[in-house]
Amino acid sequence: MSEIILDTPPVNALGAGLRRHLLAAIEAADADPAVEAIVLRGAGSVFSAGADIAEFAADDMGEPWHPLVLDRIEACSKPVIAAITGVCLGGGLETALACHYRIADASARFALPEVTLGILPGAGGTQRLPRLMGAREALAMMTGGRMIDAGQALALGVVDEVVDGDVAAAARELAASAGRPPIRRTGALPVPADLAEAVAEARARLPVAALSTAPARIIDSVAAITPDFAAGCAVETALFSELRTTEAARALQHAFFGERKVSRIPGLARDVKARPVAKVGIVGGGLMGTGIAIALLNAGLSVIVVETRDDAREKSRETAAKAVERDAAKGRITQTVAESRIAALSMAAGLEALGDVDLVIEAVFEDLAAKEQVFTALDRIVRPDTILASNTSTLDLDAIAAFVADPSRVVGLHFFSPANIMRLLEVVRGAATGPDVLATAMAFAKRVGKVGVVSGVCDGFIGNRMFEEYLRQAYFLLEEGALPQGVDRAMERWGMAMGPLRVLDLAGQDIGWAIRKRRAVEQPDRPYSGIPDRVCELGRFGQKVGRGIYQYPDGRTAVADPLIDDLIVAYSQEIGVERRLIEDAEIVDRCLLALINEGARIVGEGIAYRPVDVDMIYLNGYGFARERGGPMFQADEIGLATVLEKIRALAAGRNGWAWEPAPLLVELAAQGKRFADPNV
């Protein structure tokens, strides 16, 4: 018996080096007369997370490429047994499928998630998996990137056996036994019986317009299955190469690594450790406070919500319990887990209840005086090591930190609504925030399933500050000839989950109004369009009141309102602007360039650590399509010199003052650099 181990920590990614090792080991074992069977397993607690994604950006991904290695495993004259524990993903699962027998333990998890990277399984997965589990199930798994557990994999024929205890030992025993499994080549199995109808069904489910063609190409590849395995693989390889060079694939891989990169805090000493957080207090049982409580309960934390108003307190408790019960009803969690989560929630009327918590998150009304009251009281009540966080989205965190004796324990934790759904957590680093407090906040973000991104203190932090410039252009476009539904449609077709004007109707026009009034005093030289103020003066504060820029007859669906269209046309006349036809391309350009320019300014000022941080904020908090990678990624796709040229052209036009090029953009364009360049 020979044992081959996939060993490239931390996830045994199948980079070129490991592929060479695997090929050589299989050939050696196959040639060795003393070897009767081969066990293939991963080192540590995973089998393999698949191909090395970092290789995809390179022109040459390195020899030997996966299919060649896996075909050699399948062709082996001795049974090859895959022993699977932990994750078995992408090329890792394809490797197991090329083996002749698969044995797993209960911790094993299986998926072909390539579609989430804008590509398809390119090492025989589209040809082998359907032969094992049928085309319908295989297509559902590949087009959705769906993960299945060991029990499901056994039921679906993906694995042959699930064992308790040490799966590698079980595999070794099987390989050494006379009863070792026969050679069963997956690629030689018959064409799945349900191929034609499964392909037709999957094609029918494809969305009309999609930013990534990966799902469609996966179906095309499966549709190419014939008894001639090699022919099907050739189609798969061609489609893989086509997808690998798409913008969507580059963007999705940028997002994969970006979400991991933003968790690193530059300059943080290695010995700075995050503090343990098990019990959390939330001050304020409103919409945000309750959403945050649900997110924390879902992460298994113990939560105390402090809400002074009796009715609001009861409503908050009910809302949280209902959300947890809904997850149980939908089978996402068991009833037992649901009960333990609800039991981990307690409500209180006063701050005194927070005497023994590790972290407090304040989520009261956005008013500095209200924050002062809460923080000065907390300073007297909580333990000296308790971290004090504010969910403020607009106020100066340093001013809030000044309310307590030790401002180093204060950090911003800016959740996005609905807080139990939105993946983004903007972690605001105050001037005095301690390094271990920052590290704890970032670890907390990962713990509660959020993408934590650090922002320095400035008005609107990273996300909202950029959004203001984005909105500014959206309103200027209305003055010049566009209508709300035109602006939103253009941005949604391009990839935003929701157009800018609908977003503000959802968030509440009154919030934008309050900010514009403040800005008018602070920055009189940077005026906004008067259109949104006119809308607010009519009491049209958005979806919550049934009317804003749009009207909402059913309370949810935005319907264009001729009254607002007339208001906009009249406003153009009033300010002497001759309206013109504005194409979607111009709308997208101006809104995107506004994000890019302000994003570059924010990175240049050090408010964001890296351009990728800006991108991860927009992908996870502002509905920027993952297939578009983020504003800074888009700038690199366009080319910084072209971006600068476009911005300078806009600076020469109407409201040109809004287009002062960001110094970092000017600098990088001059150096021929990209935002993706290291150390930028």
Ligand code: T1G
């Ligand atoms: N390639 C390169 N690096 C990888 C990687 C991969 N496949 N998977 C993880 N890493 C790095 C990651 O960047 C991080 O690095 C560290 O490992 C730990 O990961 C031919 C073409 C496995 C569930 O899509 O889903 O196979 O930040 O922080 O939360 O058809 O990583 O520490 O420097 O995420 O425990 C398909 C991707 C590839 C799986 C572990 N495979 N990985 O999660 O840790 S395409 C995937 C994951 C393919 C074939 C095709 C997760 C994980 P660093 P982590 P985690």
